[in-house]
Amino acid sequence: MTDFISLPFYDLFHESGHVPGIREKLPSLLAGAQRSILEIGAGTGLITTSIADWTPAEIFALEPSAGMRGMLLSRLSARPELLKRVTVLPYDALSVDLDEPVEAMVMINVIYALDPHYRKRLWPVLATQLEPGGLLVFTWHDGGPPAPGPLKELDTRQVGRHTYTILSEITESDGERCKARYLYRITENDKVISEEEIVGNAYRPEWDVIEGELVSAGFVQTDAPEGLLAWRLGLQQF
Ligand SMILES: C[S@@+](CC[C@H](N)C(=O)[O-])C[C@H]1O[C@@H](n2cnc3c(N)ncnc32)[C@H](O)[C@@H]1O
Missing domain, CATH: 3.40.50.150 (Vaccinia Virus protein VP39)
Known part of the structure; x- marks a missing residue:
């Protein structure tokens, strides 16, 4: 899950x-x-x-x-x-x-x-x-799951000097399942301070x-x- x-x-x-x-x-x-x-x-x-x-x-x-x-x-x-x-x-x-x-x-x-x-x-x-x-x-x-697609930026928020960005890509899609990869990235002046990757299945x-x-x-x-x-x-x- x-x-x-x-x-x-x-x-x-x-x-x-x-x-x-x-x-x-x-x-x-x-x-x-x-x-x-x-x-x-x-x-x-x-x-x-x-x-x-x-x-x-x-x-x-x-x-x-x-x-x-x-x-x-x-x-x-x-x-x-x-x-x-x-x-x-x-x-x-x-x-x-x-x-x-x-x-x-x-x-x-x-x-x-x-x-x-x-x-x-x-x-x-x-x-x-x-x-x-x-x-x-x-x-x-x-409409079922999204088709496979490249990594793209979904949204950003500014918190003080840091930018919080969510990116995702769909790596597989079949039936009601897709496999997605999310990156949760925090940057300051384009320098990456932290990045968390989450990969898993989603269902539509x-x-x-x-x-x-x-x-x-x-x-x-x-x-x-x-x-x-x-x-x-x-x-x-x-
Ligand atoms: C995207 S969040 C939505 C949270 C909240 N409903 C909202 O709209 O802000 C999905 C939530 O579902 C919970 N969740 C995932 N699988 C679950 C399950 N099998 N039973 C109950 N909750 C589950 C997750 O832990 C997570 O907190």
Whole structure:
């Protein structure tokens, strides 16, 4: 399982990356959730604290990476009023075992890290943790994985005298999988101060694959804004 994350780079790039769009689209979907929400792959909590601001629900923020979890707990510590309402679950999604089913589940930018075998096993597990009629929302983009391509710069941020740059290349692509290489580079005046390389597989399942998996786990699709898929758990699980 690779998630291509370099901890020091995460908030620096993502707080102004995918997060603003998600903060626009998610509140209306979660309007009905008053009691409990499970966030899978909560990361550093960029979405977690927003969910807490939009809803009065108890939140279970599941995050397997100790580094990401540390940043999540740090974010929660800065909001002491949330410490009563947010439980941080230190394991992966397949290990989830809540005391009661939740009303809604949210999974933002996590699907790419789940290999197909893991993902297929995940939906039925999530179905056991969601109340009948409960909502499952996750990010998904159609079109399969990107084709192989050369190393290119994705984005940069300036932090004092240093420039933080993310570069990536796709080295293989087949079916729903691509193999990617990421470089997380810090420079000062074009001199490289540090560079972290992460290589691994990412997954971009096509619509018919995702639909087949969710339907066979008992989910029924419902409306969601562009870039998100929303599903309700059918009253009868099968
Ligand atoms: C790109 S981050 C997204 C974090 C957060 N949802 C956000 O939008 O900022 C992906 C997160 O998914 C987590 N993750 C990867 N595999 C997972 C799994 N099998 N179960 C739960 N979380 C997982 C990673 O540890 C990482 O924190």
